Amino acid sequence: MSNVTHVRHQEHYSVGQVGPMEDWDAKLFVGRELGFTGMEVSLNRLPPGQEVPFLHQHKLHEEMYLFIGGQGQFQVDGEVFDVHPGTIVRVMPEGRRAWRNNSDSELWCIVIQANLDSLTGQDGVRLGEALTWQ
Numbered sequence: 107m108s109n110v111t112h113v114r115h116q117e118h119y120s121v122g123q124v125g126p127m128e129d130w131d132a133k134l135f136v137g138r139e140l141g142f143t144g145m146e147v148s149l150n151r152l153p154p155g156q157e158v159p160f161l162h163q164h165k166l167h168e169e170m171y172l173f174i175g176g177q178g179q180f181q182v183d184g185e186v187f188d189v190h191p192g193t194i195v196r197v198m199p200e201g202r203r204a205w206r207n208n209s210d211s212e213l214w215c216i217v218i219q220a221n222l223d224s225l226t227g228q229d230g231v232r233l234g235e236a237l238t239w240q
């Protein structure tokens with residue numbers, strides 16, 4: 107599956123489907139399709155033996171890489187470390203980064219990027235109304 111399907115935009119939320127992660131393409135950006143305005147999110151799948159074939163950095167965005175399946179390696183500024191399900195990596199905009207799948211099974215990762223220093227502190231507000239499920 108190469109895009110977000112069944113997208114439904116409501117006043118205060120959007121919902122869509124990307125299919126099971128076994129069917130994800132190499133990289134799928136979902137931010138625009140779902141209407142995000144303060145972050146970008148991509149779903150990533152690297153087949154065995156493949157790598158992101160370039161280093162990259164950002165001008166303004168920090169990134170979070172959350173590995174959810176498989177085994178591989180990540181590098182930032184020349185430092186290499188192993189990644190596996192549950193590995194979470196934060197990279198500052200200037201970090202020169204890449205990742206690869208040096209295993210014989212698929213590697214999956216969710217990447218979220220947002221403007222550095224854009225958080226404003228505690229933002230969630232607990233509501234006093236009763237919670238019900240219709």
Ligand code: ZN
Pocket residue numbers: 162163164169219
């Ligand atoms: Zn990036």
